[in-house]
Amino acid sequence: MPELPSSQDLLAYALCVLAVATAVQFAPRATGGWVARVEGWLAHRWAPLAAALASGVVVAWVAGWTLHPVPVYHDERAYLLQAELFARGVFAGASAPLPEFWTQLHVFVTPYLAAKYPLGTSLLLAPFAALGAPGLGPVVYGAIGGGLVFALARRAGGGVVALATLLLWMPAGPVLTIRASYMSQVVTVPLWLSAWWAMARYHGGGRAGWLVLVCVATATCVIVRPLTAMALAVPCAWVLVPLVTRRRDWPVAGAALAAGVAVLALLPIQNAVTTGDWRTSPLVTYTREVTPFDFPTFGFDSTQKMAPLPTDLDRARRSLIVPRAVHTPGNLPALIPWRLWSLAEATWQGWRLPLVVVALFGFAALGALAPAARVPAASAALLFVLHLMHAHSPVWTVFYHEAVPVLAFATAIGFVSLARRIHARRDAGAAPALATTALLLAALAALPAQVLDAAAAREGLDQLKRPQRAFLDAVAQLPDPKVIVFVKYPASFSGHRSLVGNPPDYERARAWLVYDRGLENDLLRRMAPDRVAYRYDAGYEAMEKLPPAPAIAP
Numbered sequence: 001m002p003e004l005p006s007s008q009d010l011l012a013y014a015l016c017v018l019a020v021a022t023a024v025q026f027a028p029r030a031t032g033g034w035v036a037r038v039e040g041w042l043a044h045r046w047a048p049l050a051a052a053l054a055s056g057v058v059v060a061w062v063a064g065w066t067l068h069p070v071p072v073y074h075d076e077r078a079y080l081l082q083a084e085l086f087a088r089g090v091f092a093g094a095s096a097p098l099p100e101f102w103t104q105l106h107v108f109v110t111p112y113l114a115a116k117y118p119l120g121t122s123l124l125l126a127p128f129a130a131l132g133a134p135g136l137g138p139v140v141y142g143a144i145g146g147g148l149v150f151a152l153a154r155r156a157g158g159g160v161v162a163l164a165t166l167l168l169w170m171p172a173g174p175v176l177t178i179r180a181s182y183m184s185q186v187v188t189v190p191l192w193l194s195a196w197w198a199m200a201r202y203h204g205g206g207r208a209g210w211l212v213l214v215c216v217a218t219a220t221c222v223i224v225r226p227l228t229a230m231a232l233a234v235p236c237a238w239v240l241v242p243l244v245t246r247r248r249d250w251p252v253a254g255a256a257l258a259a260g261v262a263v264l265a266l267l268p269i270q271n272a273v274t275t276g277d278w279r280t281s282p283l284v285t286y287t288r289e290v291t292p293f294d295f296p297t298f299g300f301d302s303t304q305k306m307a308p309l310p311t312d313l314d315r316a317r318r319s320l321i322v323p324r325a326v327h328t329p330g331n332l333p334a335l336i337p338w339r340l341w342s343l344a345e346a347t348w349q350g351w352r353l354p355l356v357v358v359a360l361f362g363f364a365a366l367g368a369l370a371p372a373a374r375v376p377a378a379s380a381a382l383l384f385v386l387h388l389m390h391a392h393s394p395v396w397t398v399f400y401h402e403a404v405p406v407l408a409f410a411t412a413i414g415f416v417s418l419a420r421r422i423h424a425r426r427d428a429g430a431a432p433a434l435a436t437t438a439l440l441l442a443a444l445a446a447l448p449a450q451v452l453d454a455a456a457a458r459e460g461l462d463q464l465k466r467p468q469r470a471f472l473d474a475v476a477q478l479p480d481p482k483v484i485v486f487v488k489y490p491a492s493f494s495g496h497r498s499l500v501g502n503p504p505d506y507e508r509a510r511a512w513l514v515y516d517r518g519l520e521n522d523l524l525r526r527m528a529p530d531r532v533a534y535r536y537d538a539g540y541e542a543m544e545k546l547p548p549a550p551a552i553a554p
Contacts, residue, residue, distance in 0.1 A: 064458075084126075084129045092114040096113060101520075120223035125187075141190050145405075146170060152197055191217045231386055239375055289306075299325075312498065332388065362415075467541075
């Protein structure tokens with residue numbers, strides 16, 4: 001269950017409340033032309049581009065200013081591998097030599113090499129992998145997301161609300177570290193925002209062509225995360241279908257649906273190329289074999305047979321069973337508040353947590369906005385509801401990252417609503433302007449703390465990557481043109497991160513990074529006599545050159 005706040009946390013919360021109160025009270029004194037100038041800058045046509053550039057720079061900084069950031073989690077490694085396969089023009093690679101040495105979570109190593117996931121994330125990362133700069137992908141998509149967050153918030157609430165929304169969303173630690181990764185949320189967030197932007201433009205009287213972007217963005221989300229796409233599609237359809245009917249935009253609607261279907265057609269193609277059956281996905285096939293408990297349902301069946309895994313990966317798999325075992329309908333009344341609390345902590349991290357109350361005022365104020373502006377809130381709520389069928393640790397909030405821009409916007413709108421009520425008691429006519437000024441003061445005052453939070457996120461991500469980076473640095477320093485590195489894990493090594501990995505092309509890869517299987521190692525060595533063998537002890541971070549493999553007795 002969630003931990004109680006420490007005395008240091010309570011002090012931070014008190015300072016946050018004090019800062020909010022000070023900004024509201026000081027707003028009438030913030031006279032002069034500087035407020036108008038700032039509002040003018042925020043209303044400029046190029047302001048969303050500036051927001052995009054700032055967001056991209058923050059992601060690049062957190063990732064370590066590198067074109068090749070180290071993937072931390074198994075999911076990232078699988079997405080990146082599939083992106084490298086796509087960059088070579090193939091859906092799947094050749095089977096691994098002696099597959100038991102190459103076992104990788106979420107990846108088929110036999111009878112072909114491919115990730116289990118729907119192809120969308122890797123397909124969108126593939127152009128950057130083809131350039132030899134996969135790390136550019138999260139930066140570009142982070143920039144697109146930042147620009148759209150600002151543009152959408154400005155359209156619904158004005159420039160100051162847009163700035164506050166961006167500053168709340170951009171540096172939030174748990175959210176920021178995911179944006180600087182290869183996780184699927186790197187692309188689903190800008191896809192959601194793109195669909196909302198196109199919907200808002202069409203709803204506001206824009207060209208019917210915006211419908212095509214809505215359908216393409218939604219269909220692309222389907223081939224990335226189908227359940228997440230459902231949460232996007234249903235509220236959008238609720239607004240757009242009646243609107244298309246009234247306007248009779250049938251030709252463009254047909255073209256939009258055709259474009260969406262064309263994107264969706266990639267899924268059966270992926271299925272046919274990998275599993276051999278266009279109706280059976282790699283995700284379903286892998287889940288049945290390796291993690292049969294990981295389907296959207298309740299409870300855990302301990303009689304299910306699971307494919308054997310190496311010790312470290314089996315620990316990771318068993319850690320997934322723990323939340324599954326308690327994920328029952330009877331436990332939902334306890335799980336729902338825990339998940340909501342964890343999402344609040346991820347969104348309003350640290351000193352921001354009291355802003356949850358402000359966000360509640362914002363959700364109440366959403367009713368006064370246009371229907372297109374309320375759709376994101378409906379999608380965020382539906383996203384949470386749909387994932388009630390999915391077992392996960394409550395603190396693993398990555399499944400809800402698409403909702404975080406909505407929560408940030410609600411906080412900004414809530415601040416304006418609350419400040420307006422306070423100032424309306426003194427001067428009802430000036431209350432709207434004073435409320436906006438108060439929000440601007442609060443956003444600017446919080447900027448140093450936001451920078452420190454982003455720096456803490458960068459440091460935390462760097463610490464997570466340290467074991468992998470130390471290993472890859474040791475491999476890079478080996479003098480031989482081709483090597484095999486047998487990785488020996490201590491019992492304490494995290495099962496959620498791995499040093500073993502598959503290259504997209506085994507023959508061309510300089511280094512084979514495989515499991516240390518003791519006496520069986522010689523079998524793999526004899527298959528690649530041109531490769532010099534090493535053993536890496538992950539516990540001591542020590543690399544050892546192995547003697548030549550013994551010859552086979554005649």
